[in-house]
Amino acid sequence: MSSLFLWGKRGACLLALLMLAPPARPIISDPAKPRFLEEKAGIASKGTPEQRILSAIDHIRNGNLADARATVDALLKEQPNYRLAYLLSGDLYAMRAMPLNTMGAGAGSTAAAERIADLRKEALARISSRMTQAPQTRLPAHLLVFAPQQQYAILVDAEASRIYVFKNVDGVPTYVTDHYATIGKLGSDKFREGDQRTPLGVYFVNGHLSRPYLDKTRGAQADLYGVGAWPISFPNEIDKSEGRTGSGIWLHGVPANTYARAPWASNGCVAMSNEEMLDIAQYIQVGQTPVVIVPKAEWVTKVEWQSRRDAALSLVDGWREEWESLKTQPYLNRYAKQFKSDDGQDLARWSSQKISVSAGKSWSKIRLDNLSIYASGGPNPRLTTSFKQDYRSNNLDNQMNKRQYWQQEDGIWKIIFEGAAA
Template sequence: MKKIVILLLAAIYAISGELEDLYLKGGIAAVQQKIEKNLQSKEYWDNALKDLNLTYGYYSNSDRLIIVVDKTAKEISINKYENGAIKILKNNEIITGLMGEKLVEGDLKTPVGVYEITRRFTPPTTYYGPVAFSLSYPNLYDKLRKRTGSGIWIHGYPMEGDIRENEVETKGCVAMKNDLLLSFEDVVQNNKSIVIINEKGYPKAKNSDIAIIFANLFAWKDAWTISDLDRYLSFYSSDFRRFDGMRLNEFSAMKKRVFSKNESKIIEFKNITIVPYPNTEGKNSYRVSFDEKYRADTYKFDGNKVLYVNIENDQMKILIEE
């Protein structure tokens, strides 16, 4: 998808000759400034994304598997994007825990949200089938909302004795019959897949939401780069929490001190992923992750950054920053 966006941008300017004119008049800095301005435009992203099926989000890495669980229909689907379209690789029947969002250890509920498969392993007993996949519950969003519990797996049925044919619930995990699990394993293998778990139906992202997130993400980066504090903070929710629990008032004071140094900064984002984040509260939420390169006089960073955001009044509002 990233290649599509780059080619579209190049095609637009190849016709107009605008990039060449900018380069002749202002050098490469002027060209970069024009591109950065376009990346902050929702109209640009609306056009760039219009022909793509973004039902399950935007993935720079098209090899990433997207596993979608519908707790109500008791279905699991393995998908991937190919040339802007969704390809279904596998669709299986499952059983899950109780309905509702998981709140505390022992409530027997399968969590609702976005997780990653952290490892493939052989379960400690044959009760969980021949193989299992652990999920990254609780994620940071769960932890900061005081959600507890652990050991949420995708696993099989007992390999001996009771095979749970009449059992309608697990203890919060996602389980499938062993022949289906082995077929599932053949597709997933050790791929660190995204797992989207929803309460009713599969989540459906909107292209217009993803356009807003892209435009706001680059506008947020621009404000950060030039130390425009007010504009930078305008992208944060009043309910914001940083990874360490810092709330918005403390975060704002800290950023004010940092921005007052007026350091020159280089900030680059790549490998962007935007995933719809299911919830039972009716919020329009997404999980945004990307690789960040940050360079300033007093601090350097290279690593992955994760944001949990809401779309409110056609603007991205950051809830959690990791």
């Protein structure tokens, strides 16, 4: 029977086959001959739906078709809308009659080629995630400083189609869980309304749209969001200053007749299976939980993470100390050439105003509370700092929630945007 398991036996080529091999029509065997040998009863693997789909793929790769069949059947009984499981089920039946050279070759319909390709991509994303154990052994370089009230943070790896939850344990991001997720049809780095891309950057969950509310306000369209939606703060302050447009970027579930969508299939939102969206939801604090969306997650040792955290804290405290000590020029040197304030001032106007204000000060005291620092990735990495600023001087007392965005200029971290936090 080993000839029936070609796509399973070629484990080293599996990832390439998932992405590149075209679907093929099954060849009908001679009806006068037995079509397949009777399959013994298998043992179904246990675990989450994702663990079981990966277990079924492992069984096929190892030639254990009976266990693969039992696992897929049990999974479909529990999740009757799991399309990837149906694809494997079709392959398992086809393998009884002929060898298959790739996942989905048993489907036999060229009209379904695009959907089969999407399912291959989903399988690839799930397999690739299992091969990367970094979240359990290393720390995310993007989650540097939690504000005390922020119990959890969410990290979205756009390239891996993966969403992670980390808990604030004495300031250290500690892994809680992760799930497969769908992002925009055209990928990430959203720039304008309707471009079907998922934004990159640091955002905050700023609402919860329950399913009953969506049913009332969206009618039949409510089913698109499954169990509900959790809007995030796109466009944020820096997005607006760069002319980025759009709205309605949410974390949400999927329609009732779908277990999971393809890795790139939304209009820009981050979507998960309904079961997994509810799992993520229990860690969300509306108005507090950061959602950091990066092109590719970076995992570092705790020593490296601590070094980056200390450096980020030093940046912010250096800025605060120079401002408080009325060291006007060193303070202004902290701002980038392309700096913009929330009221539209460029660096020249900002500097002129600050010099004038500083001239009237004899002393000042500045305290920063509820400080958080998160790092986005990509070709132009940024630091997003948020805090409650308590400013006191000889002629002014002021408290405000402030946000800064830092970016490297000639290898030095500088502030490119500063203003009131939305």
